[in-house]
Amino acid sequence: MTILIENGIILTLAGAPPAILDPGYVLIQDDRIAAIGPGDAPHDLRAAADQIMDATHMAVLPGLVNAHTHLFQTFIRGLADDKPLLPWLAAAIWPMGAAMGAEEAYLAGLLGLVENIRSGATAVIDNQYLHSDDRTDDAFCRAARDVGCRFTIARGWADHDYHPVFQETPEQVIAAMTALHDAWHGAAEGRIRIAFGPLIPWGCSAETLQRTVALARQWGVPTHLHTAETREEVQMSLDATGLRHVHWLDRLGILGPDLQLVHAVWLDDSEIERIAATGTMVIHCPVSNMYLASGIAPIVKLLRAGVPVALATDGPGSNNSQDMLETLKFAACGQKVGTLDATALLPEDVLRMACVYGAQAVTPALGPVSDRARPSSGRSEGGSVGDRPQQQGLIPGAKADLILVDLNSPRMQPVWRVPSALVYNANGGDVDTVIVDGRVLMRGKRVTCLDEAALLDECRRAAKSLLKRAGVAV
Ligand SMILES: [Zn+2]
Structure with a gap:
């Protein structure tokens, strides 16, 4: 053809x-x-x-790469507007997520993926942490297979201090990841991949993080983690460990080109230096950072230090759309106002972040910047240029x-x-x-991949019944 x-x-x-x-x-x-x-x-x-x-x-x-979202939140968008991160989680995300079943997850996934396609994203990284039903990981992968986009499921987990419904033991995390790896990694002609998605430093213990990152390195897959999103969370880390987020991750030995730090809003210069030195990636979600009043991430400093920074919408609960073209404008304008420099980020810069660095997040070349990060065995993500979509732009092959x-x-x-x-x-x-x-x-x-009108009808019906069951007020 x-x-x-x-x-x-x-x-x-x-x-x-x-x-x-x-x-x-x-x-x-x-x-x-x-x-x-x-x-x-x-x-x-x-x-x-x-x-x-x-x-x-x-x-x-x-194609643009939406390097971080939570697809299940399509059913939750608009329910908890105008709140900061932690009250926003408690008001709608946790109760709605806890009540969501696998078939609702499948519909929410289809809806979010169709929205991504409509706004120009050919690849999506879904930080999927809904485990109210043990078929939900499958549900999102099935949605991605049925839609036909490129898809990484960065399966989320927390092993303490998080909402009990979303919390797992280390054994449960590893068993679920192994099942996901066997069932879906490389499925749909290689379009579907898996990644580890520890949710937040304050909900993931040092031991489980180290165990799961070691396994990820063995399999040659990345780890994807919300980091330094709000000032409050960095203070929590200082109180608990005496260290800021990046220094704590550094002490655990998990920084490297296979680690993706989502948000990275509250970093000091010494953290930026360590991120750059270890080849760690950052994923920037400008709309979400504004929506939740989290802050302005130091993206210009990170890029100047040589850090690859991809772009993302974040979940529809904190955006509330999945529009990657809109994200380009917010990224450029957010940095201009944050630095008071109109040349801080140019259109060519943000396009490169969304396409080239985005592709790097989807198919990382788990390479030589840090020996620690090199997978010791198992399947490597390496390969020819052609196996890494968009990573070098539109070129033959x-x-x-x-x-x-x-x-x-x-x-x-x-x-x-x-x-x-x-x-x-x-x-x-x-x-x-x-x-x-x-x-x-x-x-x-x-x-062309499905009947969109029928999908919207089904989603409206399913979201209404979920809202009623979850007891969340509009
Ligand atoms: Zn997120």
Whole structure:
């Protein structure tokens, strides 16, 4: 199967500076990009293509990666607005999550994934910590398989001080992770992967963290952890251990390129230095940090120190949408206002964070920055460039995960600089076409992978019944 995309404005995000082909063409063969070039497509490619997509007035770019969400919260969005983190958890997230069953989880997962696709995300990392029913991990993986996007389930856990329904013993965590690894890692032609998702430093004991990170390293999969999200949590860590979050993780020996610190809002300079020195990743959720009044993360300092920073929406409970194009604008504007420097983050910077660093979070090259982080045995995530979608931008041989964004709207025209229009003007509603692994999941703003109207009806019904059962007031 070959698809030729022609007449579009191609942002490869490859090379330095990244190329913009205006116009240009992309040829997809099966699950890979077979050719890419400026101007009109060569006649022989055109003649041989099974499908031709006209991308006139559209930007063609690598799919965005939503590097941190909690899909189950689609049913909870808007229920606990205008609260800081800890009261927000208690008011709606815990009671609704505790009452949610596996079939509701499946529907909430489908809804959240369709929303992600609609707003240009081809890959999603779901920090899934709902274990009220032992089939919920499966439910989210089934949803990802049925939708067809790239998906990492970073299975969340806590072993103390968290809501009892979400708490597990170390043995339960390891048994569940082993089952998940065997059932889903590498499933759906490799689109589904697993990661460890310890929830928060204050709910995860040092011993269990060390045990699970050792296992993750053996399997060659990453660990994904909320860190230094609020000032209050850093104070809790100082009171309990005498150390700030990153220094505590450092003492446990778990910093490294396979560790993803979500939020990283409250860091001091010595923590930034250790994150950079160990090759640890950061995942930035600007809308959530504003929504919960958590603070402004030091993203410019982290990037300047050489830290790869991916972007994410966070769960729909604290956003309340999953719009990655909107996230680009919040990321850029948040850093400008935080540093009082209008050049703090440029459109090209945030696109790179969302695509290139995002892909690194999904398929980390568990490499040589720190010997500690290298998996000692088992399956490695390493491989050719082509096995790491978008990691080097749109280049021949890479996986065909890309999106077409419609620029022909009153919100955007005239377009002088495409990266600027994508970051400062576009939102999720402008995404026209989404392709993952060479398969078209949305075309002409119509989702092709399922019946969207029927899904919305089912979700409305299921969320209403869940709300009643959970006893949460609107
Ligand atoms: Zn989160």
